[in-house]
Amino acid sequence: MKAPAIELKRLTRYFGSRPVVRDLDFCVPEGKVTALLGLNGAGKTTTIRILMGLLSPTRGAAMTLGQDATKMSTSTRARIGYLVEGHFLYPSMRVRQCESFQRVGYSQWDDSMFREIVDHFGIDPDAKVSTLSRGQRAGVSLGLVLAPDPELLVLDDPALGLDPVSRRALNETLIEFAGGGRRTVLLSTHLLDDVERIADRVAVMVGGRLKVDASLESFRDRVTFFTVPAGATSDASDAKPFAAVPGLIEARRLGGAWQLAVADADQETMASLSRVAGDAVTRNDTTFSDAVLAYLTRERGDGSFLVSGRQASGSVSTS
Amino acid sequence: MFRIQITTGGKVPIYRQVVDQIRSAIAGGVLAVGDPLPSVRGLASELVVNPNTIAKAYSSLVADGVVESQQGRGYFVTQHRQIYTKRERKRRLEETIAPLVAEAVTLGFGEDELIAEIRKRFAKMTNR
Known part of the structure; x- marks a missing residue:
C-alpha cells in the first residue's frame, strides 16, 4: 500500500483550556478525494491549519507528504496547493495581475491551466478583483492554487457562499484535477450533495473528535x-x-x-x-x-x- | 440519444443509478450489442461525478455479463450471457416484484391492472 498523503497521529490541539482537536488518528490516502465534514467549530479548520504547518499541535503529530508538518521544507510546501477559507484576493488587482503576482513564488507554473480554470468560471482576465462575484473569486483562487500543479490539494470550505453555477464549475474542476488518481484532495465542506458526487472517502468530525472515516459506500452501507x-x-x-x-x-x-x-x-x-x-x-x-x-x-x-x-x-x- | 441522469441526496447510490440506467437502456434497445459505452473519464466529467464511481458501475455491469471491457478500447455492450442459475434469477426477480406488488396494492390497483401495465411496458420496450 502507498504511504498516505497525510497522516495524523493522536493529534490534539488546545486553545487555552479548550480542546479543539482531540486525539485525531486519521489518514488521507494518496490519489483519492477525501471530504472532511462537521459543524462549524468541530475542528476542521484547526486540523487543516495544523497539517499545513501553520499551527503547532499541543500533542501528537501531523505528517504531510511524509514530513512533520511543523518542520515542512519549502520544497514540500511547493507540492501542496492550499485554498484558505474565504477566497481572499487583493481587490485592486486585475485577474492577470493576481496570476503574475502569485507565480513569482513558484518554480513551476502552468499558464494554460490557470487560463482554462478562469475561463471555466466565466471570468474576464482583465477584470478587477473588486468587481468579481464570490464565485468568480473562488475561480481565480482555485486557478492560482492549481497552476503550480500540486500533488496534494487542501481546500478549506471552497464552496462556501458560491452560486450554483460556480459550485458546478468548482466540482467539475476538482473532478478534472483529481480524476487520474495521481493527485490527492482533502476538502472540508458542508455540501453533502457535492460530497456524494466527488468524494471517495468521508470523514466526520464532531466536537474535535473523528467519528467517521470510511469510503463513501461503506459509510452508507x-x-x-x-x-x-x-x-x-x-x-x-x-x-x-x-x-x-x-x-x-x-x-x-x-x-x-x-x-x-x-x-x-x-x-x-x-x-x-x-x-x-x-x-x-x-x-x-x-x-x-x-x-x-x-x-x-x-x-x-x-x-x-x-x-x-x-x-x-x-x-x-x-x- | 442515450443520456444518463444522476440525482444526489436520494436513496439510490450514484453508481447504482448509472448501472440501472445502462441496464434499462440495453433492455429497451437504446443501446445495442456492440455499442460502446462512454469512457469512464468522459462520463465522469459529463455527470460531474467521481470517476471511481463510474468505474465501479462499469465493473458491476461487467460482472453481470451485460457489458465487456476490451483492453485499451473501452467498454461495450455484449451479447447477454446468462451467468446466474435459474434459481438465482428467480430470487432476483422476486426481490423486485415484492415491492412492486406492494406498491400497486397500496395505490389500489388490482392484479389484472398491474399485469396490463407490465404488458404495456414490455410492448414499449420491444417496439423501439
Missing part, C-alpha cells in the same frame, strides 16, 4: 435507519430506552415515530430493538445525507442527543 412507532415503547416521549441499542448514533422523534440511526447494525442490534419496541420496528433506506446528519445532529444538544457512554460504539472507522 454501515449506517442503518429504523422507524419505531412512538407508542411502541413504555414512554412515548423518552429516548432513553434506545440508549441501550448497540451502535446507536441518534434517536429522534419525527411526528408519531422514532427515527433511529445505527452504526453496523447486527443481530444484537435487532435483538435489543425488539426488547425495547417489540416487532413494531421497520428498517428504512439510507440516504447519504441522512447518515451524515445523524452524526452531526447528535451534538447539537437538542432533544435528539443521547447519553455519551455509547459514543464509541456509534462510530464508523476505516474500512
Whole structure:
C-alpha cells in the first residue's frame, strides 16, 4: 500500500483550556478525494491549519507528504496547493495581475491551466478583483492554487457562499484535477450533495473528535435507519430506552415515530430493538445525507442527543 | 440519444443509478450489442461525478455479463450471457416484484391492472 498523503497521529490541539482537536488518528490516502465534514467549530479548520504547518499541535503529530508538518521544507510546501477559507484576493488587482503576482513564488507554473480554470468560471482576465462575484473569486483562487500543479490539494470550505453555477464549475474542476488518481484532495465542506458526487472517502468530525472515516459506500452501507412507532415503547416521549441499542448514533422523534440511526447494525442490534419496541420496528433506506446528519445532529444538544457512554460504539472507522 | 441522469441526496447510490440506467437502456434497445459505452473519464466529467464511481458501475455491469471491457478500447455492450442459475434469477426477480406488488396494492390497483401495465411496458420496450 502507498504511504498516505497525510497522516495524523493522536493529534490534539488546545486553545487555552479548550480542546479543539482531540486525539485525531486519521489518514488521507494518496490519489483519492477525501471530504472532511462537521459543524462549524468541530475542528476542521484547526486540523487543516495544523497539517499545513501553520499551527503547532499541543500533542501528537501531523505528517504531510511524509514530513512533520511543523518542520515542512519549502520544497514540500511547493507540492501542496492550499485554498484558505474565504477566497481572499487583493481587490485592486486585475485577474492577470493576481496570476503574475502569485507565480513569482513558484518554480513551476502552468499558464494554460490557470487560463482554462478562469475561463471555466466565466471570468474576464482583465477584470478587477473588486468587481468579481464570490464565485468568480473562488475561480481565480482555485486557478492560482492549481497552476503550480500540486500533488496534494487542501481546500478549506471552497464552496462556501458560491452560486450554483460556480459550485458546478468548482466540482467539475476538482473532478478534472483529481480524476487520474495521481493527485490527492482533502476538502472540508458542508455540501453533502457535492460530497456524494466527488468524494471517495468521508470523514466526520464532531466536537474535535473523528467519528467517521470510511469510503463513501461503506459509510452508507454501515449506517442503518429504523422507524419505531412512538407508542411502541413504555414512554412515548423518552429516548432513553434506545440508549441501550448497540451502535446507536441518534434517536429522534419525527411526528408519531422514532427515527433511529445505527452504526453496523447486527443481530444484537435487532435483538435489543425488539426488547425495547417489540416487532413494531421497520428498517428504512439510507440516504447519504441522512447518515451524515445523524452524526452531526447528535451534538447539537437538542432533544435528539443521547447519553455519551455509547459514543464509541456509534462510530464508523476505516474500512 | 442515450443520456444518463444522476440525482444526489436520494436513496439510490450514484453508481447504482448509472448501472440501472445502462441496464434499462440495453433492455429497451437504446443501446445495442456492440455499442460502446462512454469512457469512464468522459462520463465522469459529463455527470460531474467521481470517476471511481463510474468505474465501479462499469465493473458491476461487467460482472453481470451485460457489458465487456476490451483492453485499451473501452467498454461495450455484449451479447447477454446468462451467468446466474435459474434459481438465482428467480430470487432476483422476486426481490423486485415484492415491492412492486406492494406498491400497486397500496395505490389500489388490482392484479389484472398491474399485469396490463407490465404488458404495456414490455410492448414499449420491444417496439423501439
